[in-house]
Structures are given as structure tokens and as C-alpha cells.
Amino acid sequence: MKNAQMLQEPLDIARLSVEEKVFVKCRGERQLKGTLHSYDVHLNLVLADAEETLTVVDDATNKLSKTVRKLPLIFVRGDAVVLLSPLST
Numbered sequence: 001m002k003n004a005q006m007l008q009e010p011l012d013i014a015r016l017s018v019e020e021k022v023f024v025k026c027r028g029e030r031q032l033k034g035t036l037h038s039y040d041v042h043l044n045l046v047l048a049d050a051e052e053t054l055t056v057v058d059d060a061t062n063k064l065s066k067t068v069r070k071l072p073l074i075f076v077r078g079d080a081v082v083l084l085s086p087l088s089t
Contacts (some may be wrong), residue, residue: 014039018088022047024076025083029055032076033087043078050074 006016017036024032024045034050048073059065 004026008040011039011041011043013084013086014043014045017084021087022080023083023085023087026076026080027082028080030056030080032074040044040078043081043084045076045084046074047088047089048072 006012014036018038020035020036021033024047026032027031031053032047032050034047037046037048039045050073052071052074054067054070055064056067
């Protein structure tokens with residue numbers, strides 16, 4: 001990410017992260033890592049070369065189960081986004 005002084009409003013994080021690797025936490029224990037290609041004011045995102053991790057808790061055994069899948073391109077609806085962060089390199 002560029003200089004932190006360039007951040008004046010929340011969407012600046014998305015603006016400065018275009019074509020950079022980002023981490024996205026979504027509702028429902030879903031996490032994504034990928035290259036941010038585009039976004040809009042609703043925080044709808046288009047990620048390329050994404051890795052989606054879905055964590056599920058089995059109510060019967062109380063154990064965590066993680067499912068990971070690779071996606072060449074994904075659209076993420078903005079109302080599902082909880083957190084957007086640049087990935088540190």
C-alpha cells in the first residue's frame with residue numbers, strides 16, 4: 001500500500017489497493033485473498049486469482065471445518081463485506 005497519509009475516507013483503502021493483493025472478510029465466516037481489480041461505492045469488489053476460505057462449525061461435534069478453493073475471478077457483493085485490508089508483502 002502507498003502512504004497512509006493519503007487515506008482520508010474509507011474507500012481510499014480500496015482506491016489505493018487496486019491491482020494489489022487484498023484480504024476480504026465477509027459475513028458467514030468467509031474470507032478471500034486475491035488481487036483487487038475494481039470496486040464501487042457500495043464496496044462491490046472484483047477479485048482475480050482469489051482464494052476463498054469458508055469456515056464451518058459442526059454443531060454436533062463442535063469442530064471447525066475449513067474449505068479452501070481457488071477462483072480465477074470472483075464478484076463479491078458489497079453488503080457481504082465486513083473488512084477490506086491490503087495484504088502485507
